[in-house]
Amino acid sequence: MAATELQNSALADALDELADLNELDGAVSYRVLAYRNAARRVREAPVSVAALARAGRASELPGIGATIQEKILALRETGTIPALEKLRQSYPPGLIAIMRLPGIGAKRTRLLFSELGVDSPEALRQAALAQRVRAVKGLGPKFEQAALRALEAGTEAGARRRVTLPTALQTAQEIVRELQAAGPPDARIEIAGSIRRAVDAVKDIDLVAVTVEPEKLAGALAGLERIESAGTPSAAGVRARSHSGLSIDLRVAAPDQFGNLLQHFTGSGAHNAALREAAVRRALHVSEYGIEDERSGRTLRCADERAVYEALGMRFIPPELRESRGELAAAAIEGGSGLPDLIELRDIRGDLHCHTHASDGKASIEEMAAGAITCGYGYLAITDHSASHGFGNDVSPDELRRQIERVRECDAELEEIELLAGSEVNVLPDGSLDYEDELLEQLDWVVASIHTSFSMGREEMTRRMVRAVEHPLVDAIGHPTGRKVEQREPYALDLDAVFDAAARAGTFLEINANPDRRDLPDPAARAAAAAGVKLVIDSDAHRVSTLANMRWGVASARRAWLTSHDVANTLEWPRLKALRKRAR
């Protein structure tokens, strides 16, 4: 593969820009939708879509047809797409920034541009302050004020940034508790939306509820101390915004429609759109209120979600799978391939990656062991950082030898759990490790991770990683892509080549469960399992409390369609030990 192969993220950005510019250009909405859908597919694809296109196979991906494949090829071969260049001539780049402001879409952006020459957020601010916006037919003073507020919010640093799943979940649970205290006593409130699907990063909180006093519940949300502003509370619910910039949607349903509402509000948008399209082919129309049968004119109301999917000829689809990644076809009762029996937290038998005082952890071996026992584990690998980690946390070879002794001593005293002597060894830029093999041989479990030199080229980074994967004493690769949720892109890496090497060598790849990492990301974890790679889910805990991070890794595994058979640390240690490549 070419060293400078076009990255999926850059390709997806180009497709998103095509969507934006086509929208500005007034193209039929389905074309815009097609570009956005294609961009999403490319962004999620675990393999290089540009490389696929070169082989004429990108159009095998759902949502990518002959036309978009041609554009991908043009971009990878000439660095640009003719249609994109042409649209860029007509619409200044500032228009896209205006279009992204809440409450302003393509139509109004174009109106502002054609009527007032407004071509940037700053130009919009000037026009609004001079009250020229309200003079445009179709706009008014309310819109002018809303535009100013949107501009203001947009300049606040990180105003619209997403938060990681645990943060969002905790906030959502607090709100539910506050609503249960302040709202009507009969209210049953559940968390829906992207939190329920256990995504990596959350932009808003969706709540659904049943109560006999819906207005009172909606009013209670609008009145919470944490709410900065809210729409008009009604019997249907309310939309509000917290002081921290999170948007919160509450919707209320009748009890016999609760399943319809929960399904609708859990999403994803793409899942719902695909579900409804499939329903239309059966002459059924799905909404949050029920399923209308076109022929009888009757509407089926569902008290629970299972009934919604059953009415459409499908098995219940776990929320984590609702991303329009093939789950509808798999769930079909007639002719579907079946949904996976997803892994659960209780399937996990041990944790293979954690830190102690020996490096940058905040607890002793004994404390971490006690924590792991509380988790119900049968084993725990102590894997402190290695000889060149830096930040004052280096573990010299001699220090590691002493640490191994301490782990052995501690293990001898513990009945309930097996402590494994391990290390999280640095993969140096050339792919070698920073301990000698003689030392690694004494360890029960070796995790190899990249912690330095992130900005290498794709080919060099792939060679580095494959060399580590093929090392006979490396059991697992830690946080394989190096990405951090909402903070850092993955390093340039040919994941396909890494998966091939890992499957051949028998090296485990980690799903790091730290909620800021969740690495492998779920689409990549799914592709790895499909390539025959065995995975492990590790907490990477640096203190006792973060051993519980395992749940976020399991959530990623579920989103990756994994069963307990795909994840090696669902096995007891004797069986897992025998699976290590050095035991073969």
Added chain:
DNA sequence: GCCGTTTTCGGCCCGACTGTTTTCAGTCG
């Protein structure tokens, strides 16, 4: 622009809210 157990052409999910209107368009999820 994509796609096919109604279709290779003509469809393509559904509804709430807001602000601007006086019956609706735009935006959002």
